[in-house]
Amino acid sequence: MDKFHIVGPTRLAGRVRASGAKNAALPALTASLLTDAPLTLRRVPHVRDIRTLQKLLDHLGVVTEETGGALILRRERPNPEHDAPYDLVRTMRASVLVLGPLLAKEGHARVSLPGGCAIGVRPIDQHLKGLTALGADVQLTHGYVEATAARLVGARFRFDMPTVTGTENVMMAATLARGTTVLECCACEPEVVDLANLLNAMGAHVSGAGTETIVVDGVESLGAAEHAIIPDRIEGGTYLIGAVLTRGDVTLEGASAADLAPLLDKLAEVGASVEVSAEDIRVQGAGDIQSLDLETSPHPGFPTDLQAQYMALMTRADGVATISETVFENRFQHAPELARMGADIRVDGGRARVYGPKPLTGAGVMATDLRASACLVLAGVAAQGETVVDRIYHLDRGYEGMELKLQKLGARVARWSVPMS
Ligand code: EPU
Numbered sequence: 001m002d003k004f005h006i007v008g009p010t011r012l013a014g015r016v017r018a019s020g021a022k023n024a025a026l027p028a029l030t031a032s033l034l035t036d037a038p039l040t041l042r043r044v045p046h047v048r049d050i051r052t053l054q055k056l057l058d059h060l061g062v063v064t065e066e067t068g069g070a071l072i073l074r075r076e077r078p079n080p081e082h083d084a085p086y087d088l089v090r091t092m093r094a095s096v097l098v099l100g101p102l103l104a105k106e107g108h109a110r111v112s113l114p115g116g117c118a119i120g121v122r123p124i125d126q127h128l129k130g131l132t133a134l135g136a137d138v139q140l141t142h143g144y145v146e147a148t149a150a151r152l153v154g155a156r157f158r159f160d161m162p163t164v165t166g167t168e169n170v171m172m173a174a175t176l177a178r179g180t181t182v183l184e185c186c187a188c189e190p191e192v193v194d195l196a197n198l199l200n201a202m203g204a205h206v207s208g209a210g211t212e213t214i215v216v217d218g219v220e221s222l223g224a225a226e227h228a229i230i231p232d233r234i235e236g237g238t239y240l241i242g243a244v245l246t247r248g249d250v251t252l253e254g255a256s257a258a259d260l261a262p263l264l265d266k267l268a269e270v271g272a273s274v275e276v277s278a279e280d281i282r283v284q285g286a287g288d289i290q291s292l293d294l295e296t297s298p299h300p301g302f303p304t305d306l307q308a309q310y311m312a313l314m315t316r317a318d319g320v321a322t323i324s325e326t327v328f329e330n331r332f333q334h335a336p337e338l339a340r341m342g343a344d345i346r347v348d349g350g351r352a353r354v355y356g357p358k359p360l361t362g363a364g365v366m367a368t369d370l371r372a373s374a375c376l377v378l379a380g381v382a383a384q385g386e387t388v389v390d391r392i393y394h395l396d397r398g399y400e401g402m403e404l405k406l407q408k409l410g411a412r413v414a415r416w417s418v419p420m421s
Pocket of ligand 1: 093371
């Protein structure tokens, strides 16, 4: 199991380019199940979650080829079982994104329930309700969702809460339904918009993505498309928070300032300098940083996926910050690890109070999930002395070459590969 060995403190400075967004690439890959024609996807990040999904897609008959920096996916040998077995689903919840496309294209899907995960219970009831509203017969047996429909039929459906992958799953299914589907209380995340753009390039008729109401006029079939995945706002945002935490100066290339607005506004409020140009975003963290409360919420609110990194920043800010996590019920597992590095954080249910500024000191810490890992790595770069972040495989799920990008920004971070005993 790999670890990161970090020697700090260093001031992050320089230019870094955002990779393609993992959470946009995952649904884009599953869209290959909606067609027999090839999908050419550019800017797919080289991260472990993508490799995990490729294994599942391979099981479902999708052949993937990588040429000239693009991933070409084609469903050449459909698996008659249309199934996503437990072994391939349990390591990654996003595998459930194969359900909507398989059902819509093949009339049948058998997908293992993903089970719990480190950041909360995360049910998929909204995905299932949405597909049922489109006429699917959905049964839960032996830990599997079994969904059947000769042909889905367009309908009006309102999600009980905005769900990113739920919106994506039902939106994909609706593209091949007979008639019009109106989805209400949809997730408005940029990744949903990116998927809608891909689906439209494949010949679908999707409008309203990025708002709470999405309308899909079903078509008979979808075809080939080429599409470039949007830049990863969470990955890019992580480096920008790192700039402020280390009182550095980082320019993020190729990112969308609009998609990052909730973070950029917050960084300006805490006292950082934020400059946005057509090409890049420059953030400087010189001077005093103020503690400011934060509440996560669905887009366009502050993303839960940057909450852990913001907590690392607040440990070095002046004052007390209350961080409220409203999206997931168990997403403060980085707090006790930050405390091992000298932070003073008190967690009470969905709220954490961070008392700053505290000097951070290097320590051995354990990553518990993807974004918690990123938070600990940033804290390690800012801390005095040596930090070893264990279980870095969580980080590898969603950050492309993080140690290389951090090294380019001046951090002293190395990957230690430790053979499994
Ligand atoms: N929820 C339900 N029922 C459902 C679906 C969701 O109760 O059927 C609840 C969840 O338990 C949660 C809330 O609704 O409390 C929102 O969850 P959502 O469904 O939006 O999350 P997700 O689609 O499973 C995606 C990202 C996550 C990101 C969340 C929130 C992907 C592959 N994953 O998850 O990314 O945190 O949206 O923005 O898109 C990450 O990249 O580290 C990550 C966890």
